[in-house]
Amino acid sequence: MAEILGLGLTHYPPLCVTDDKMAWIMERALKDPGVPPSELDPANWPAAMRAEWGEDRGARSAAAHRAALVAGFARVRAALEDFKPDVVLVFGDDQYENFREDLIPAFAILAYDDFEFFPWRHAQDSAGMGEGRPNVWGEGTDKGYRVRGRRDIAKHLATRLIESNFDVAYAYRPLHHQSLSHAFANALLFLDYDRKLGWDWPTIPFAVNCYGKAVICARGGMTDIGQQLDFDPPSPSPARFMDLGRATARILRESPWRVAIVASSSWSHAFMCNHTWRLQPDTAADRRLYDALVNRDYAAWQQTPLASFEHSGQQEMLNWCALLGAMQELDAPLSWSQFVQTHIFNSNKVFAIYEAS
Numbered sequence: 001m002a003e004i005l006g007l008g009l010t011h012y013p014p015l016c017v018t019d020d021k022m023a024w025i026m027e028r029a030l031k032d033p034g035v036p037p038s039e040l041d042p043a044n045w046p047a048a049m050r051a052e053w054g055e056d057r058g059a060r061s062a063a064a065h066r067a068a069l070v071a072g073f074a075r076v077r078a079a080l081e082d083f084k085p086d087v088v089l090v091f092g093d094d095q096y097e098n099f100r101e102d103l104i105p106a107f108a109i110l111a112y113d114d115f116e117f118f119p120w121r122h123a124q125d126s127a128g129m130g131e132g133r134p135n136v137w138g139e140g141t142d143k144g145y146r147v148r149g150r151r152d153i154a155k156h157l158a159t160r161l162i163e164s165n166f167d168v169a170y171a172y173r174p175l176h177h178q179s180l181s182h183a184f185a186n187a188l189l190f191l192d193y194d195r196k197l198g199w200d201w202p203t204i205p206f207a208v209n210c211y212g213k214a215v216i217c218a219r220g221g222m223t224d225i226g227q228q229l230d231f232d233p234p235s236p237s238p239a240r241f242m243d244l245g246r247a248t249a250r251i252l253r254e255s256p257w258r259v260a261i262v263a264s265s266s267w268s269h270a271f272m273c274n275h276t277w278r279l280q281p282d283t284a285a286d287r288r289l290y291d292a293l294v295n296r297d298y299a300a301w302q303q304t305p306l307a308s309f310e311h312s313g314q315q316e317m318l319n320w321c322a323l324l325g326a327m328q329e330l331d332a333p334l335s336w337s338q339f340v341q342t343h344i345f346n347s348n349k350v351f352a353i354y355e356a357s
Helices: 026-028 048-051 059-083 149-161 182-191 238-253 284-293 298-302 308-311 315-330
Strands: 004-009 085-092 107-110 116-117 145-147 170-171 203-208 259-264 335-341 349-354
Touching: 004 059, 004 170, 004 238, 026 149, 059 335, 059 349, 085 116, 085 182, 085 238, 085 315, 107 149, 145 182, 149 170, 149 203, 149 238, 182 203, 182 259, 203 238, 203 284, 238 315, 259 315, 284 298, 284 315, 284 335, 284 349, 298 315, 308 315, 315 349
Parallel strands: 004 259, 085 203, 085 259, 107 170
Antiparallel strands: 004 349, 107 203, 116 145, 335 349
8 A cells, every 4th residue: 555645835925035035925905995984004914913014014024934834844855855755746726817707627637748847938927926026036937847747647546536525626738838837836945945955855736616606706815895796606615625635635545646635725815804804814614623733633623614714815715624634534643733823924834744644
């Protein structure tokens, strides 16, 4: 039977930019005409939020936030190096990037062959690089990676999932995006943050519809409070995502391959959280699910309704539901995790490593 390693990480786009620009999502929220003036006044913010914002609009705090995230990525990368996977399977959301009006699949395995990935050509806007924000590495459009695929493994997984009554889509080439949308692109970039190790593991992106009702009408992105949206059909439920993870783990456990399963997303997103006026994430909701993760209380995740995820801006955490379903199926021990809290950098971030099972 195969060994499977479970990993969780963030693909936080503003980590791509310099510290003085990292709070750009907060800066946008402060210009939202739907936010009451009293909520825009730092004097009315929690003390920790005021301290994080500081006198420099978060620039100094950005350095500390970056350091915590880079350390988390280094630890996850070390686990990958030790495990030596045959393939890395990444659950990631697509925010109106590869999938648009002509097709929104609930689940889609991207069974690509090897391809060239140029992050600052292919994912310029979705990586947070718009409006003249330079990337923190000072890289240009010639910076590229040769990303290896494993179509045979991807086809095997798609076949077995369909035979297991999961009607997953699959694709052999991109649709609207030239290579990798940012949930996958940033995972690779951040796991090679120091640009010393490269990325040589075959990779299978597993795109899932996390944004549901806002994937087309809001283009999976930011809108203003009070803006009228013609909502789209919903995403699958957290319980269904966990079912998908369990089925994926069963199929891969019976295969001959060593597989790293990765959930790529931050946790609650301020820009989707109306009850915080889109200024800060729903940390209380995140903490409840994080405590459940640490305690391996899978039922708490399974029983949380989709409406609760949507209320708290936790749509992208559906990627983590798939990971947790897989780890539940394998009864995998959680060997390490970290909760990186913030008030002003849009989302709390979580890292996790599950022992290979």
